[in-house]
Amino acid sequence: MLIIGAGLSGIGAAWHLQREREWTYAVLEARDRPGGTWDLFRYPGVRSDSDMVTLSYAFQPWRGKKSMADGDSIRRYIEDTAREHGIDQHVRYGCKVTAAEWSWEDNLWLVRTEQGGRSGTWTCSFLYICAGYYDYEQGHQPNFEGVEAFGGRFVHPQFWPDDLDVTGERVVVIGSGATAITLVPALAKTAAHVTMLQRSPTYLSSQPDVDKAADALRRMLPARLAHGLVRARNVLSSQLTYWLSRRYPEQTKRHLRGAILRYLPDAAYVDRHFAPRYQPWDQRLCVVTNGDFFRDVAAGRASVVTDRIARFVEHGIALESGDEIHADVVVSATGLSLVPLGA
Known part of the structure; x- marks a missing residue:
């Protein structure tokens, strides 16, 4: 058997195959280390917006302090799992x-490969594709008018430059999804100011990155038992939240709005920038860990602009409203380029 991809799903698939002793297998990974998504994305603040007890393996309980973990911790978890179970010898x-x-x-x-400049062919009776759902070679990038005229740096989070330092810079993050919500607080630590420019708002919910109840259970119970109990609680809680949100959308909107108002008491500002046109869970709700995004907006380190881009200009972005945003760095957090079967 061949498994394509040594990310979270590929390493998990390999563990299960090892239990079926009649199978021999290899894992083919294009990158130079395991982790998949969590090795590729290295932008500031990259983290999961799903709790890691639910996202992690039942056979390898998550031991990290944070349930909403940073990307490097998740990559190390995948790498440690592969090493501890001997899976790395098959990659x-x-x-x-x-x-x-x-x-x-x-x-x-018949599986064609390239490795070190040489072509090869592998054969297998069963092909297990764990290569994800997006293009690793390019992110989704809208065709912004005039971007070539922009005098600053223009980057996509999927390919974050190692040499990019935003200290003292004016930064614009385009987008309002999970990547943008994560990037803004991380960049605001050193930037002169960060503006999140969104075409339309997204539903946001603040959650702690540490699960105190889960930590207490881990101290009292065996690791796998605690993991199973916390995972069951999280799954049931998520399902109940989703059901209630779909059954009572207006009450859900009021609840989410009220939670944001505790950080940002300006109701007009909240209604302009945090009131989506769609119903809760028509699209995925974005998690703000520990309210960091809202705290930065409240403190003036960051701001939100809801408008459409007319074109780029030398010193920033001209908007359809006629306003302009000055920027030294523009981050295009505009999403992934989807591909079937990761190929």
Whole structure:
């Protein structure tokens, strides 16, 4: 058997295969270390917006202090899991799959690869694709008019430059999804100011990044038992929250609005920038850990602008309203480029 991808799903699949002793397997990974998404994304503040007890493996309980963990902690968790269970011995790093086809004559999959400048072919009776759902080579990038005229730096979070220092800079983050909500507080620590420019608002909810109840259970119970109980609680809580939100959307809107008003008491500002046109859970709700995003807006380190981009200009962005935002750095947090089966 061949598994494509050594991210969270690929390492998990390998563990389960090892329990079925009649299978031999290899994991083909294009990158030079495990982690998948959590190795690729290295922008400031990158983290999960799902709790790691639910996201982690049942056979390898999450031991991290934070349930909403940072990207590097998640990558190390995947790497440690692979090493502790001997899965790393089956991974072929730097081996990029370029094509796969079924041979009716041989009753086998023929998997074409490139590794170190050389082409190769692998065969297997079962092909397990754990390569994700988006293009690792390019992010989703709208065609902004005049971007070539912009005099500052223009970056996409999927390919964060190692040399980018925003200290004392005016930064604009385009987008209002999970990446933008994560980036703004991280950049606001050193930037002169960070503006989140959104076309339309997203539902946001502040949650603590440390689960005190889960920590208490882990201290009292065996690791796997505590993990199972916390995971069951989190799954049931998520399902109940979703059901209540869909059943009572107006009450949910009022609840979310009231929670934001505790950080940002200006009701007009909240209604302009944090009141989406759609119903709760028509799109995924974004998590703000410990209220950090709201605290930065309240303190003036960050701000939100709801408008559409007309074009880029040398010193920033011209908006359809006629306003302009001056910027030294623009971060285009505009999402992923989706591809079927990660290929």
